[in-house]
Amino acid sequence: MAKPTLSMEPTGWFQVAWSHEVAIGDVRTMKYFGRELVAWRSASGAVSVFDAYCEHLGAHLGYGGRVDGENIVCPFHGWEWNREGRNVCVPYERHPNRGRRIRSYPTVERNEAIWMWHDIDGRAPYFDVPDIFADFDDDKTAADYYPPFPDGTLYRQGLELHPQYIMENGVDFAHFTYVHKTPFVPEFTRQDFGGPVSYVDFTVAFDDTPRDEINSGVEAINGGLGAAVTKSWGMVDNRTLSAVTPVDDSTSDVRFTVWIGRKPGDDRPHMTEYAKTMASFVIEQFEADIHIWAHQRYSDPPALSGKEFEGFRALRAWAAQFYPASKGGGR
Ligand code: FES
Numbered sequence: 619m620a621k622p623t624l625s626m627e628p629t630g631w632f633q634v635a636w637s638h639e640v641a642i643g644d645v646r647t648m649k650y651f652g653r654e655l656v657a658w659r660s661a662s663g664a665v666s667v668f669d670a671y672c673e674h675l676g677a678h679l680g681y682g683g684r685v686d687g688e689n690i691v692c693p694f695h696g697w698e699w700n701r702e703g704r705n706v707c708v709p710y711e712r713h714p715n716r717g718r719r720i721r722s723y724p725t726v727e728r729n730e731a732i733w734m735w736h737d738i739d740g741r742a743p744y745f746d747v748p749d750i751f752a753d754f755d756d757d758k759t760a761a762d763y764y765p766p767f768p769d770g771t772l773y774r775q776g777l778e779l780h781p782q783y784i785m786e787n788g789v790d791f792a793h794f795t796y797v798h799k800t801p802f803v804p805e806f807t808r809q810d811f812g813g814p815v816s817y818v819d820f821t822v823a824f825d826d827t828p829r830d831e832i833n834s835g836v837e838a839i840n841g842g843l844g845a846a847v848t849k850s851w852g853m854v855d856n857r858t859l860s861a862v863t864p865v866d867d868s869t870s871d872v873r874f875t876v877w878i879g880r881k882p883g884d885d886r887p888h889m890t891e892y893a894k895t896m897a898s899f900v901i902e903q904f905e906a907d908i909h910i911w912a913h914q915r916y917s918d919p920p921a922l923s924g925k926e927f928e929g930f931r932a933l934r935a936w937a938a939q940f941y942p943a944s945k946g947g948g949r
């Protein structure tokens with residue numbers, strides 16, 4: 619039996635690729651939410667995510683489909699489809715089939731990542747993918763960080779874990795001393811679950827700073843269940859983007875991207891040895907979490923301690939909004 623008991627069809631934005639993986643003219647095959655999909659980039663640079671099958675006779679666009687200008691051309695009989703998925707050309711007829719449309723998904727490109735909107739009820743996006751630079755309260759931009767590729771990334775496919783696990787990690791103070799070996803548990807200064815985008819801030823130290831001298835922490839913004847961005851302060855300047863995207867009813871792909879703050883005056887266009895070392899420390903921490911998540915079973919109702927209760931209650935009440943009732947969700 620599939621391990622997660624939570625719906626693997628949550629509503630929200632989910633990362634399906636890094637931007638550089640879909641160059642202009644590329645048609646990339648992928649599978650998410652139990653569907654065969656393609657992501658393709660037009661001549662003008664716009665990325666689209668489509669159901670993979672041509673509406674004519676069902677060829678898979680990922681196997682021989684090609685990009686022509688702003689359209690994708692099916693390999694089987696040459697029908698052309700525009701970025702909205704509408705048929706714009708049947709090469710051997712005078713008119714296109716105007717009624718037919720390949721399902722396309724709202725797509726956003728942000729922070730070097732490609733995001734698709736998934737909602738089983740077909741609703742339009744009603745919140746944004748968090749921006750790892752613009753959404754934090756400072757004026758840092760990508761230029762203040764080393765580019766994260768390739769050594770600042772982690773990609774794990776087909777893990778038996780649910781996106782909600784990662785979000786619960788944000789209110790789970792007790793795991794820090796065990797999984798991340800911090801000397802003290804973090805102290806939460808903000809847990810705001812008022813909307814589909816939630817905010818969690820806490821103070822924490824990963825070294826042996828005495829408890830009453832800890833002057834560092836993490837701010838996290840969660841855009842639904844699929845996207846979490848963090849900013850550190852008072853320690854090595856890093857920002858992280860974690861994204862969990864359901865593949866089918868039991869597995870997810872996990873992508874993690876780490877930006878390390880530039881040393882003053884260093885404008886090299888690639889990761890330095892220093893940045894690689896720092897990024898690998900951050901990635902190690904995330905891998906320690908994955909090691910738990912990938913084998914965890916969702917516990918409901920969980921046996922929470924008194925101190926844990928409020929954080930988990932708020933987090934799970936917040937998460938419930940992303941499981942549409944039409945699929946037996948809304949728990
Ligand atoms: S199946 Fe795509 S054009 Fe015929």
Ligand SMILES: [Fe+2]
Nearest residue numbers: 787793797907
């Ligand atoms: Fe963790």
